[in-house]
Amino acid sequence: MPVPTHGYDCQTRIFPVRCKTCKKEPIWIFSCTCGSVVRFDAKGPPWPEHECADDVRGWALIDMARNMGYRVDDPRLLAFAFPGSTVPKLPAAPPPFERAEPTTADSFDVFGLVREVIPASRAIEAVKTLGALGYALLKVSAHERLWQITVADTSSSPRMTYTCLVPARFSPARFAVGRRAFATIRGVNAGPVKAWIVDAIEDVVE
Ligand SMILES: [Zn+2]
Ligand SMILES: [Zn+2]
Numbered sequence: 001m002p003v004p005t006h007g008y009d010c011q012t013r014i015f016p017v018r019c020k021t022c023k024k025e026p027i028w029i030f031s032c033t034c035g036s037v038v039r040f041d042a043k044g045p046p047w048p049e050h051e052c053a054d055d056v057r058g059w060a061l062i063d064m065a066r067n068m069g070y071r072v073d074d075p076r077l078l079a080f081a082f083p084g085s086t087v088p089k090l091p092a093a094p095p096p097f098e099r100a101e102p103t104t105a106d107s108f109d110v111f112g113l114v115r116e117v118i119p120a121s122r123a124i125e126a127v128k129t130l131g132a133l134g135y136a137l138l139k140v141s142a143h144e145r146l147w148q149i150t151v152a153d154t155s156s157s158p159r160m161t162y163t164c165l166v167p168a169r170f171s172p173a174r175f176a177v178g179r180r181a182f183a184t185i186r187g188v189n190a191g192p193v194k195a196w197i198v199d200a201i202e203d204v205v206e
Contacts, residue, residue: 006179008114008155009153013031014028017029020059032154033073034089035073037066045184069117071189086189095114095158095159101194102181102195103187105189109183110162112155112180114150114151114180119147121148123165137188138165138197139188151162165198170200179204183200185199
C-alpha cells in the first residue's frame with residue numbers, strides 16, 4: 001500500500017485503546033482522514049510505536065483492512081477493531097487553520113502535519129541580527145544554525161499552526177511537507193524575537 005500523504009484537508013483523531021495482545025493500557029491510536037493510522041506506546045516524546053503482534057481484532061484487523069485497500073481511518077472500523085474505546089467525532093468539514101502566537105513559555109507537545117520547511121525566514125534573521133543576545137533570548141547555544149518548520153495540529157478545531165525555529169542539531173532533511181512530526185516546543189516573546197522554539201522533534205515513519 002502506498003504511504004498516505006497528509007494534506008490540506010487532514011483531520012486527526014487521537015484516542016487511547018487497550019492492546020488486545022499484551023493488554024497494555026493505554027496505547028494510543030492516531031488516525032487521519034487521509035487514511036493513515038499509527039499506534040504509539042506513549043503520547044509523548046520520543047513517541048515510540050507500539051510493536052506488538054495482535055489477534056484478529058485490534059491492530060491485525062486494521063492491517064488486514066489496509067492490505068485489502070480499505071480506508072482504515074473509518075470510525076466504524078476503528079470502533080470495531082478497538083471495542084470499548086471512544087473514537088472521537090470530527091467536524092463535518094475540516095476546520096480552518098489558525099496561527100498560534102508564541103504566548104506561553106511553558107513547553108508542550110505538538111503532534112501534527114508538516115506544512116512548511118524552510119532554511120531562512122524573517123524570524124531567523126531577527127535572531128541573527130541580535131547576535132549573542134538573540135540566541136540568549138531563545139535559550140539555544142550561540143550561533144547554532146536555525147531552520148524553520150510549520151506544524152499544524154490537525155486534531156484541534158480550528159487546526160492550530162505552529163511556526164517554529166529549530167536548532168540545526170535536528171536535521172531538516174528528515175522532515176517533509178505532508179508527513180507527520182511530533183515536537184516539544186515553547187514560546188519566546190521578547191521584543192523583536194517572537195517565535196516558537198523546538199526543544200525536541202521527531203519525524204514519524206508511517
Ligand atoms: Zn493525514
Ligand atoms: Zn501490545
